[in-house]
Amino acid sequence: MTALNIDIENLISKNADNFEVSKVFKSYLNTYISSIDTILQNSIGKDFLVKHTKQTDKFIIALYKYILRKHFGSYLPMGSSVPICLIALGSYGREQLCIYSDIDLMILYEDIKGYNLKEVMEEFITLAWDCGIKLGSRVHELKDVQTSVKEDVTIKTSLIESRLIYGSKHLWYSYENILFKIRKTKQLDFILEKNLEHSLRLKKYPLKMQANIKDGYGGMRESNTLFWFANIIYGVTKVRDLMNILFTEEEYQKYRISLEYIFQIRNHLHNIAGKKLDVINFDVLPELSTRLGFKNTPLHTKERQLMAKTLEYLHNIHSFTSIMIKKITRKIEFKKENIPLLKKYRYKKNIYIIENKIYCSYHLKSKTLTYILKELLLLPKEVEEFDASYIYYLKKTKHPSFLTTEHKKLIKSILLKESLSILLNLLYQAGLFRLVLPVCKKITHQPQFDGYHDLPVDLHSILNITFFENIQDPFVKNVFDKMSKTDQKLAKIATLFHDIGKGRKKDHHETGEKLFKSFGSFLSFEPSSIKIISKLIRYHNQMSMYATNEDVYSEKIILNFTGIVQNKRFLDMLYVLTYCDISAVGKNIYSSATSALLKELYFQTLPAFENTELLSESARKLSKINAIKKLPAYNKLSVIMKRKISYIASSQLFLQLKAKDILDLAIKAKEVQDYIYRIKNEEVLSIQIIRSKALNIGYLLGKLEFLDIGSMNIFKLYDEKKCFEIKFTQKIDDSDLLYIEDIIKNSFDMSKKTKLIVPIINKKDILVDINHTSFLASLKIKTADQKGLLAFITNILDDYNIEIESAKMYISRGKVRDLFLIEKNGNFASNVDEIINLLCVKSKV
Template sequence: MPPRLRPTRLEYVVDGVKLRSQLSAAALEAIGDEAEQRRRALEILKSALFRGRMIAKERLEAGAGGIETARLLSGVTDEVITALYDFTTVHVFRARNPTEGERLALMAVGGYGRGTLAPFSDIDLLFLRPYKQTAHVEQVIEYMLYALWDLGFKVGHASRTIEECIKLAREDFTIRTALLESRRLTGDEALAEELKRRFRAEVVKGTGAPFVAAKLKERDDRHARAGASRYMVEPNVKEGKGGLRDLNTLFWIGQYLHPADAEHVEGVLQLEMFERREITAFIRAFDFLWAVRCHLHFATGRPEERLTFDLQPELARRMGYGDRGDAPAVERFMRRYFLIAKEVGALTRVFAAKLESERVKSEPKGFSRLLPGARAKRKKLDEGFHEEGGRLNIDGPQTFEQDPVNLLRLFRLADQRNLDLHPDAFTAATRLSGLISAKVRRDPAAAKVFLDILARSRDPQRTLTMMTEANVLGRFVPEFGRIVAQMQFNMYHSYTVDEHTLRAVGVINDIANGRFAEDHPLSTAIMPLIHDKEALFLAMLLHDTGKGGEGGQERAGARAARTACERLGLDRRRVELVAWLVEHHLVMSDYAQKRDVSDPRTVADFARIVQSPERLRLLLVLTVADIRAVGPGVWNGWKGQLLRELYNATESVFRGGRGSEASSVRRHFEVLAASARERLIAAAPETADWARSMEDAYFAGFTDDDMLVHAALAARAERQRGAAADARVRPDQGAAEIVVAARDRARLFADLATCITAAGASVLGARVFTSRLGQALDVFYVQDVSGQPYGADNPKSLARLAESLEAAARGEATKTEPRRLADFGRAAAFAITPTVMLDNEASETATVVEASGRDRPGLLGALARAISDAGLSIVSAHIDSYGERAVDAFYVTDAVGAKLRDPRRMTALKARLLSALQEGEASPAKPRPNLQKARASVAR
């Protein structure tokens, strides 16, 4: 990291005396010409402002602190605004003998009043008058506001009397908070002091309880809007959970309860409940977050508050982070950010809880939970613990010092009793977490307490989260501690690794309690059949501990799981079960989403890996929870359907005792297909020819009702120019199902895929079947851009898409529209290497082609055209995306229905597909923001 510099004295940046003399000279030189006077004044002020901002920017990039930079920028703004005020009141609208009504004080309020300012922050000003506004005061205010706007400021302003300020502050907590941080910039000093005195006496005094309650509620509402987790991988530095606004809330509360100089954090927080280490942590977090915010503004040239993927590498570079081993600079920087956010969370929790339990012993009674009026009674619980004011507390630090296992018992007891932690207990646990030594980690009593929390508590996610914030979980399970605040630099995951893991643990608990019965009926049904729930929860907790490890995530994770489980005292069989689950936690989703479940080889290969019904059940629940915890909108009914199909097919193999040999599984599928074909013919004899012409794989993937619909559609296609399409919304699968029956021809699938893309739909999956009569049946599952079933809100659009697909199937030209991903700029921040793999072992009848690269509209059609141009037919397509990366798998055969084995044709196909993947790639893999544009914006 760059060395810290000595703070810059403001007069070295903007010399206020010199600035005012320049303005006076400009006024005198253009005396009598008000327009010229104004033009010259603005030119001088712009130059001073630009110089000040550039010096602040250069010092920030050289290692200056965030608070120092914010104060420097605020000081520069102070000098410019006060100089403008002097120019206005001396040279433009001078009152030589000001009356009482012409008194005016200019005050900074809100964040600007606190004396910290980001490069492109709004500035909030209060023009304070003694009573009703005079013409002179109105002219001064109007002149100044227009000048400030011309200087590029975004100004929030108000012109009020002291009486108006007091009245509005009593009614509105936002105005009250703004005035809490007010400071005089210039103008009538007595007027400004009168406001501060009356504000304290008439608004603040005796109203601590409602103010604290309002600020905490405001914080909760803001979190709900900005995202309930402080570990979102694209955090909002200002408004997000764990960001600057959370610290500001604590600052406001401290300032309200303990009036002090708003510019000095240490003074505001000198309350008896706040320890020195907490104040130090507050200032450290405040400084880091201000540095990030200032860098963000300078890098983008605008008031950007969200740390998006495309900005993260640039911010890491600006803040001095470099690659270290396997850890890229951007992930090191973001881990630091999330550790700070974690610290902010701990501070918020401790401060707010202390305010609830201690601060307002002197406040009026009746404010219930938030501010109890009397000292809470103690209720003795287990040895060393007691309940105090509805919170779990310890008898003293000796509770942990005499038996460090109590650091774990604290959280188990809190869960069992459904109690929140007393701030003293939480603080002591955090400070004494170092007592968890290697000996404690191997203590059977500690292991039992931990497993009770993990697998048998009422709310393991909440309890484990508290343990993480207190540094207890990472100390007891160091494998988990290694991934705390670890960044996942991709667009697929919405949270840090530890937050994703704890959410996944919570999902398993919810499934076990029946809370997701509608979304996950199969998982809910099989949970009671799982014999070893401890192994399931342990595997979930440890499943991502191999990220960034040697030998790949799966193998490194299995090694970490073995080490952790052996230390916990599990027997060898259970150790190996947990390690197996961790090593194979991605296998089921890979097979379900990238392979054809109607292919017997897929089921045989998967069954060979799983080997037992118990592992199958464990893997299903683990996979569901893992996917669901990735982020909002990642789980959908389509993925659930794929997993259910794979589970049912594999469970059927195990139940029949046929083993996992491909030949046995194939015979099993043949029997199922023959039975389904006979049922179809019996239900609709007119379908006999069509049913006998369809391949066995078709009958493995659809219900009897589906087959009747498809047969009727095929007959309709023969009657109407060789093509017919049918579409319906499938809420159970989270997608619209579109079935197209048409005469088979080259590039049919590619044309259909292109047509779907042109309609603004996204293909989740596709199944392609060709009868021996030469008719193709293509089934697509599609969503709209919001991830909802296409046409769910507009059935006419779904009908139009079906009509367009009929036309495309007949070979009619499809109108295409070039579309760009809404977040293509963010996706361009990632370097994605296109890859193509051909596998002749994954299927007995087809070559499996897997193509992976940057996702974009039209990619599926481009890949399908490349395959068709190579003289190959697509048997089935399996479409998936992981944020910025698309992974599409195709089962293909040659002109005679055989696998592709010719090495030259395989090489040519790879080249075609790589070309399709690279088409439309952004030129720079990791573009930096336009710094010249940012510099110009600063100048403006």
């Protein structure tokens, strides 16, 4: 900074204006920023943050001194004589300033006659911005500080992190006296408000694969909250000062090492992005992992290693801060008048159950694992939550060198408990998850980079059990309730362990099957139980894959699926597991569309267990026609009408609809001259069109591209009439229904054209089966979800006069899987190569 000061002095001697001065400051600042790569190589974590903070101090001080020099000239007083203090706040005050962090600065002053302070302060702030220093500044007069804090708790939070950069020592000492009073004023209100704020922040930024290391679970904000409370209640300036008072050195070291690692990540994130970035998104992982020294191994990529360590350390920070925050704040929250109530809520010595939540003394001594497991098994059913004090008690559990026969019996008993999810969460929070379930060692903090799962494998597995114990889908709940108690328990265990094969080199389905066979024997499960659970783990994603990817009305597909499940007992257990697995992936992944697909596969599979001959299309059509003939409304029809129903060409109509619905549709079609339509807007929007005149299907789908389509069926009826059924994935505002009606009406004008969006489809993502069934060919497309995709594909098929029987779309996390069933009339088979080239036209470009 000496060179900068010399350059500034030279400019002052030349009476240079602020613009010239700001250019010099900006030049030095840019030179420093460009050197950060080198500094980061030699300084990591907190060390870099402190150095960066001190460097920023120097720039701030140099600017301020220049302003004073300009205003006072040769009569410049001592810096401490001017009644102004430059005070760092927030991360700047904590000496945790990252490269692109906000520079929070408070200019404190005392309005003394004889100093033109306001002009000095205004010019200082303006010049700082001109130099490229983006100050988040606030200006307070000393006498107004206490009043400002009373009006806004956010100001109190900022002030307790105050650090003097430069200025009047006398003014600073006066300010410190006020700070002492602020810390002691309304402590309980401050704690309650900050706890609420913290709770809401964690709900907004829960732990996810793309972790927010500042505001999210285990992020720096949790560490800050701990500091605020420690400062307010104990008056310490460092959390470390509470070592051996609230926590041991070993506990603090684990927390501090984790926090240091998060500091390193944040430094590199800012530097890589060239801006403020606090989320580890997938785009920065490759460079970030390299900068942090990770290298690919035969088992794990450097990106996976980075995220596994990050998830573990975020958990360490969250665990330590949440426990210590509760331990610190109880001093303020405690009310003496509640002491008599403790006897009423006492569960056992030093352990209490209040409103279904279990509490205990922080002074409880550590117990053996055997003792803890027995205690957990005996907990009353009404316990739903565990206070931080009880989690801390379990964290102190004495770890055995190996699991004894008694341990194994207790673990098995825990796995068979009805309320398993709360115990699994407790074991996870207490750091006992891997100890109690050693087969889960590899999946603990194991990241999932599929762009599908929100959570690491361990938390996803635990969340599966939460969904298992709280099934919301009525049909799945009905299936579950009809299962035997034994099957319910086996399905739950399979649901918990379905992903234990992840984190290894080989396929996780097969690996998981082998692992549980060993672990099941380790816990002395019956061989028959081990066989069922292992098989469920092996095939845990098959029901989802078949339901979303395949034509569930195809005899071939159902026979393949039946070959896996083999009986209704296994199908029921797999159905429940699939529901839980999809539900635990992320919010709204298990949708009404997903539910319908799984349910349809379930119903189409059931007949195969009784008689495989019933699976053929002709047999199912004949069975459905016989069911129609038994309906009272059928007997009232004319002979000609009855014959027309028997001759309906669309096999999908008989496979997908119930007998009564088919008959209602056929009767409704009888009266159609040009077209009729019906729009439903209940859970989701659906459109049914029955037409005798030509429908401009390309125009219709093109105009509806602003909505996501879930499925489309086209049923050939009789007398050249067709029924189009289009189901969407969402409901629309009722005010938009008139617009939908206009689109439908305009779609019968064959001259209408709409500009279709050309999506990107790659050849490798297209699969054609000319002999899907005796009557149908199939076209599968798996690609990125893009607006206008269905309209584009349908338009190309329509140009070749290809008859679409049905189209099924499954959309999840930006990916779409489309399945088209196409009538075998020769047009598709003879033009398939041309059609594929047209579908992939944009990918070639």
